[in-house]
Amino acid sequence: MSLRDQKSFLSNIHPFELLAEEQMDKCIRHMDIAYYAKGEVLITPEKIPNHFFIVIKGIVHEYKEDEILMDFHQQDSFDANSLIYGKTNNSFRVYEDLICYEIEKTIFLELIEQNEGFKDFFLNNLVNKFQTLKEKEYKSELSSFMIARVHDTILHPACIVEKGTTLIDAIEKSMEYATSTILVKGENEYGIITDSLLKVKVLLEGRDLNILVEEIAIFPLITINQDDYLFDALTLLIKKNIKRVGVVDNSGKMLGTLEQIDVLSHFANHTFVVDTKIKNARNLEELKDASGELISTIRTLNAKGVKVNHISSLIGQLNTKVYKKIYKFIVPKELQKDACFIVMGSEGRNEQIIKTDQDNALVVKDGIDVEQYRPYMQEMTKTLIDFGYPPCEGNIMVSNPFWCKTVQQYKSETARWIEAPAMQNYMDLAIFFDSFAVAGEKELLINLKDDLFNKLHDKDVFMAYFAKATLTFDTPSTVANFMTKTYFIDIKKTGIFPIVQGIRSLALREKIRETTTVKRIKILNQKKVLENQMANELLEAFEVLNTLRLKSHLHQLQDKKKINNEIDTHALGKIERDLLKDSFKIVISFKKFIIYTFRIEKIL
Amino acid sequence: MLKKFMNKIRKNSLKDKNFEYLFNEPPKDEYVCLDCETTGLNPKKDEILSIGAVIIKKNKILMRDTLNIFVKPSKGINSASIKIHQIRPVDLENASEPKEAIFKLLEFIGNRPIIGYYIKFDIAIISKYTKEYIGISLPNHQIEVSSMYFKTIKRRSEYEFVDLKFDTIMKELDIPELGKHDALNDALMTSMIFLKLKDKAPANTTFYTG
Numbered sequence: 099m100s101l102r103d104q105k106s107f108l109s110n111i112h113p114f115e116l117l118a119e120e121q122m123d124k125c126i127r128h129m130d131i132a133y134y135a136k137g138e139v140l141i142t143p144e145k146i147p148n149h150f151f152i153v154i155k156g157i158v159h160e161y162k163e164d165e166i167l168m169d170f171h172q173q174d175s176f177d178a179n180s181l182i183y184g185k186t187n188n189s190f191r192v193y194e195d196l197i198c199y200e201i202e203k204t205i206f207l208e209l210i211e212q213n214e215g216f217k218d219f220f221l222n223n224l225v226n227k228f229q230t231l232k233e234k235e236y237k238s239e240l241s242s243f244m245i246a247r248v249h250d251t252i253l254h255p256a257c258i259v260e261k262g263t264t265l266i267d268a269i270e271k272s273m274e275y276a277t278s279t280i281l282v283k284g285e286n287e288y289g290i291i292t293d294s295l296l297k298v299k300v301l302l303e304g305r306d307l308n309i310l311v312e313e314i315a316i317f318p319l320i321t322i323n324q325d326d327y328l329f330d331a332l333t334l335l336i337k338k339n340i341k342r343v344g345v346v347d348n349s350g351k352m353l354g355t356l357e358q359i360d361v362l363s364h365f366a367n368h369t370f371v372v373d374t375k376i377k378n379a380r381n382l383e384e385l386k387d388a389s390g391e392l393i394s395t396i397r398t399l400n401a402k403g404v405k406v407n408h409i410s411s412l413i414g415q416l417n418t419k420v421y422k423k424i425y426k427f428i429v430p431k432e433l434q435k436d437a438c439f440i441v442m443g444s445e446g447r448n449e450q451i452i453k454t455d456q457d458n459a460l461v462v463k464d465g466i467d468v469e470q471y472r473p474y475m476q477e478m479t480k481t482l483i484d485f486g487y488p489p490c491e492g493n494i495m496v497s498n499p500f501w502c503k504t505v506q507q508y509k510s511e512t513a514r515w516i517e518a519p520a521m522q523n524y525m526d527l528a529i530f531f532d533s534f535a536v537a538g539e540k541e542l543l544i545n546l547k548d549d550l551f552n553k554l555h556d557k558d559v560f561m562a563y564f565a566k567a568t569l570t571f572d573t574p575s576t577v578a579n580f581m582t583k584t585y586f587i588d589i590k591k592t593g594i595f596p597i598v599q600g601i602r603s604l605a606l607r608e609k610i611r612e613t614t615t616v617k618r619i620k621i622l623n624q625k626k627v628l629e630n631q632m633a634n635e636l637l638e639a640f641e642v643l644n645t646l647r648l649k650s651h652l653h654q655l656q657d658k659k660k661i662n663n664e665i666d667t668h669a670l671g672k673i674e675r676d677l678l679k680d681s682f683k684i685v686i687s688f689k690k691f692i693i694y695t696f697r698i699e700k701i702l
Numbered sequence: 703m704l705k706k707f708m709n710k711i712r713k714n715s716l717k718d719k720n721f722e723y724l725f726n727e728p729p730k731d732e733y734v735c736l737d738c739e740t741t742g743l744n745p746k747k748d749e750i751l752s753i754g755a756v757i758i759k760k761n762k763i764l765m766r767d768t769l770n771i772f773v774k775p776s777k778g779i780n781s782a783s784i785k786i787h788q789i790r791p792v793d794l795e796n797a798s799e800p801k802e803a804i805f806k807l808l809e810f811i812g813n814r815p816i817i818g819y820y821i822k823f824d825i826a827i828i829s830k831y832t833k834e835y836i837g838i839s840l841p842n843h844q845i846e847v848s849s850m851y852f853k854t855i856k857r858r859s860e861y862e863f864v865d866l867k868f869d870t871i872m873k874e875l876d877i878p879e880l881g882k883h884d885a886l887n888d889a890l891m892t893s894m895i896f897l898k899l900k901d902k903a904p905a906n907t908t909f910y911t912g
């Protein structure tokens with residue numbers, strides 16, 4: 099392979115692209131190509147090689163005792179740790195005939211000494227590695243920030259007048275349209291009259307309002323196609339030093355105007371628009387309309403590279419507003435404050451970004467007749483479904499009488515769950531523990547949670563069973579060979595659920611009221627239940643898994659497919675694959691921590 | 703036996719004693735893999751344009767020390783062959799004189815066995831030069847990868863056709879395709895084929911060489 103070929107191979111692999119020219123050359127001058135047959139052992143605790151490996155073709159598995167920890171494919175490299183620290187607990191075995199580069203140990207260590215970025219990547223713990231990889235990923239993701247189209251933003255309906263209209267009539271018409279822009283239709287083109295033009299050409303020059311529009315209009319109006327990139331629109335505005343352009347469709351029909359401020363605010367904060375719409379909604383119809391825009395908000399935020407954690411808390415807040423309004427519109431005023439509308443499960447944890455189901459309930463004050471709420475709760479569920487919040491398959495919805503009760507009734511329910519546990523009861527308790535009050539009297543829920551914490555005092559065996567659910571699904575230690583076939587991994591079962599359930603168990607035991615997994619992790623960390631490193635790793639892994647899930651949800655939504663939690667590992671990029679593998683590694687060690695801390699072996 | 707005898711005769715006709723090392727016992731587990739780009743397919747008439755060669759030691763291809771030389775042809779390159787090897791006259795501006803190139807090559811390969819794909823042709827054309835400069839053809843042991851490949855293929859009958867095209871072998875053995883086809887890249891891919899087959903087929907028997 100010529101030097102150039104080797105260079106281009108290497109510079110496609112992070113962090114090798116960080117090497118300076120002469121460092122890269124040195125690296126290449128000190129590497130060979132080696133071949134190993136299936137089954138050969140490359141590294142063991144007893145045998146640390148003198149090389150750093152980069153896979154050209156083939157698969158290598160990393161083992162700890164008999165358990166596979168990682169798999170390495172094309173462009174993957176290993177094992178920096180055994181070279182840097184001179185020891186390893188793991189072994190590396192060729193799983194599929196391997197052709198690889200081998201970089202001499204001394205050179206590899208030298209490069210680590212010489213190059214900060216290189217060093218950071220290999221020396222830092224997983225958290226920093228995540229950061230580096232993600233920054234790289236975001237850099238490429240950022241480009242999608244530029245892919246919003248003109249029709250993705252707000253268009254101002256055009257106030258169009260014919261040539262020959264008097265200025266006064268045109269201004270009157272523009273008032274009806276509530277716009278400061280008047281378009282004048284000529285034979286083949288449009289002209290434009292703006293407020294500032296009126297100021298200069300009419301007020302300052304003291305003209306009469308009865309002149310015809312074409313006397314002052316500026317021709318031609320610059321236009322852009324609705325399918326053009328918003329970024330192009332922005333460029334056009336800046337280049338021509340203008341504040342608005344006309345927007346036309348493919349047939350040349352004038353659709354409206356696009357203003358500079360809209361473009362900028364689209365890039366800045368689309369959320370603001372949705373928030374205002376929700377706030378201003380005067381009836382269910384308008385509210386539905388506003389909440390329907392949440393999806394595009396999510397898409398925009400995701401494309402901008404906003405962390406999933408932030409997106410979900412933002413969406414959570416907007417959702418809460420929607421719930422509050424629905425509650426207000428549907429439940430009669432006099433009943434509103436004697437009950438508390440709660441969302442539970444993933445919604446309660448604020449972790450349902452794309453609506454996949456609804457888990458909600460009503461808590462009614464003791465001494466108030468629950469029956470009078472029932473018809474309104476039927477209405478609530480119906481409305482939410484209409485709003486696009488898919489119904490819950492387990493019927494954990496407020497329309498189900500089971501989930502519409504008084505405080506006292508809930509208390510006896512939780513007592514029953516704890517005293518006579520069965521799988522369904524564990525799950526009900528888990529969902530209920532994640533509840534979050536979105537409308538009505540919050541105190542009712544706080545009271546219920548206090549009661550729950552008191553009941554669980556000293557219930558170690560119950561907690562062990564509750565925590566055991568963390569282990570329900572296996573987490574793969576490898577991401578199967580992406581070269582050979584499409585491969586789907588249920589990212590919720592394998593990665594997200596174990597973190598959620600493990601953290602939920604710890605939070606329940608520690609009487610933590612926060613419902614989001616992220617906040618729970620942070621509090622557990624403050625309480626020293628989780629060490630810094632584990633807490634940070636969990637936060638990162640959780641973020642990665644949720645990001646991958648969101649990305650796949652958005653794809654499924656776009657392709658109008660049924661939304662599920664399957665990730666096609668075939669479709670993942672190299673960096674994403676690495677992040678996924680590292681995340682699984684973290685989940686696996688977290689599961690071990692849960693087994694240990696709840697003494698689950700005792701009940702297995 | 704016959705080989706030893708032949709080598710003795712060859713050694714006697716060696717004009718330059720500096721090259722006696724070619725007849726020494728080769729180092730264990732070391733090989734050279736080479737590929738030539740030529741002006742045509744007739745060893746008698748055609749000339750070498752470039753040579754790529756790598757050293758293989760046990761299971762490794764020593765990339766830090768590869769050979770990639772261009773050779774000045776005695777006459778212009780004809781346009782038909784340019785299309786095949788894609789070496790244009792301009793690429794040969796910094797090329798070596800044939801004698802210099804061949805000496806460099808001999809130093810590089812030493813007495814190691816030579817691996818190649820249809821290696822007989824490459825040996826024949828190199829030998830044309832060595833005969834002229836040092837009086838002998840290349841004495842090194844030769845290993846033919848297509849023959850190794852042939853022996854590893856399970857066939858249902860003696861007559862079953864085995865596709866020995868380079869690309870087919872590459873594909874069957876799952877060898878990565880390297881950038882552009884040049885002498886060095888071809889030598890490298892051939893080396894990978896060799897490494898993959900080394901322990902599956904006896905390396906020192908071939909049906910192309912004596």
